[in-house]
Amino acid sequence: MKSIIITGASSGIGRATAELFLSEGWRVGLIARRAALLHEIADTHENAVALPADVTDPQAMEAAFDTFGHVDVLFNNAGLFGPSAPIDEVPLDDWAQVLSVNLNGMFIAARLAFGRMRAQGGGRIINSGSLSAHVPRPGSVCYTTTKHAITGLTRSLSLDGRPFGIACGQIDIGNAESAIVTALKEANPDMDTMDVGNAARSVLHMADMPDGANVQFLTVMATNMPYIGRG
Numbered sequence: 001m002k003s004i005i006i007t008g009a010s011s012g013i014g015r016a017t018a019e020l021f022l023s024e025g026w027r028v029g030l031i032a033r034r035a036a037l038l039h040e041i042a043d044t045h046e047n048a049v050a051l052p053a054d055v056t057d058p059q060a061m062e063a064a065f066d067t068f069g070h071v072d073v074l075f076n077n078a079g080l081f082g083p084s085a086p087i088d089e090v091p092l093d094d095w096a097q098v099l100s101v102n103l104n105g106m107f108i109a110a111r112l113a114f115g116r117m118r119a120q121g122g123g124r125i126i127n128s129g130s131l132s133a134h135v136p137r138p139g140s141v142c143y144t145t146t147k148h149a150i151t152g153l154t155r156s157l158s159l160d161g162r163p164f165g166i167a168c169g170q171i172d173i174g175n176a177e178s179a180i181v182t183a184l185k186e187a188n189p190d191m192d193t194m195d196v197g198n199a200a201r202s203v204l205h206m207a208d209m210p211d212g213a214n215v216q217f218l219t220v221m222a223t224n225m226p227y228i229g230r231g
Contacts, residue, residue, distance in 0.1 A: 001047070004207060005029035005064075005071050007055050007109050008078030010037035012178030013128070017075060017200040022048055024204065029068040031055065031109075032078065055105030065112045070120060073207045074113035076106045077128040081180045082142035084187075095142055102146035110157060114166060122165030124214075126206050127154045131174040131219070131227055137184075158216065167214040169206050173199045174221025192224040 004021055008014035010032035018041060021028050027047045030038045035052035042050040051064035055078045065071070082098035083090050110125055117123030133151045136144035150170065157168035175181050175192060176199040185191045202220040209215060221227060 001025065001027050002072045002207075003027040003029070003068070003070055004073040004075060005031060005051075005068060005109075005113065006075045006077060007031045007105070008128075009041070010034045012180070013173065013176055013196055013199050014075070014077045015041070016196040017077070017203050018048070019045075020197070020200040020204055021207075029064070029071070031061075031064055055109060056100045058108055061108050061112055065116065071113060071116055071123065073124045073126065074109060075126050075128070075203055075207070076109050076113075078105055078109075079128060079146070080143075081140070081183070084137075084139040084184075086139060087141045090141060098142035098146060102143070103149050106150060106153065110153065110168075114157065114161065117161075117166045118164045122211065123167075124207060124209070125157055125161075125166065125168040126203060127157075127168065127170045129154070129170040129172040129217075131172055131221060131225075133170070133172055135227065154217075158214075165211070167209070169215045170217050171199070171202055171206060172217065172219045172221075173202075174219070174227060175225050176220075176222075192222040194220075194222040 006014050006018050009018045009030035018028050022045045029049045029051050031051045031053050033054050038050035042048040053060040053064040079102045083094045127150050129150050130147040132144045133147040154168055154170040176196045177193050206215045
């Protein structure tokens with residue numbers, strides 16, 4: 001049975017992805033801070049393991065990985081948007097919080113997965129980027145900066161993982177109907193969105209690639225969002 005750890009698994013893209021992988025027969029480790037939501041999934045799926053942890057806590061994350069055991073794939077998904085404002089209106093505490101979750105948290109999870117995959121002879125890491133890893137929204141300096149950094153993390157892991165059979169790819173998701181997008185849509189009611197299941201199926205496609213093949217970057221987005229072209 002293939003196994004995957006998913007961070008940010010309690011809601012949104014993470015939860016939809018977890019439920020899809022469980023339906024496909026995978027063993028799924030569920031990492032997020034909200035333990036009750038993780039147990040909602042684990043209590044109804046035999047192959048789900050609730051692993052409550054804050055991705056920014058190295059000791060809690062190491063304990064979660066140790067509890068889960070062998071991991072074939074990591075979906076490095078946990079993240080937050082932060083304040084929507086120009087840079088001079090962004091409190092430094094908010095900036096630090098977004099960096100802590102979106103960058104430090106993803107580094108911690110990738111580091112733990114990489115070490116275990118190196119010891120076991122291979123594996124796959126899928127980082128959650130964003131269209132903001134390429135082009136920003138207005139007022140998104142915290143989120144956009146971290147997602148550009150995740151592209152660098154993805155490339156470094158891909159290069160460093162080659163000798164050990166560790167593949168790394170990045171999925172850039174645009175306007176899947178998660179909590180982040182719901183909040184943005186309240187301010188922009190005409191925003192074009194897509195069902196979160198489209199993101200989950202894209203992650204499954206990446207995870208299901210055979211050894212020796214990798215989806216390096218994948219973009220999946222609502223068809224009519226203004227990403228391509230000029231406004």
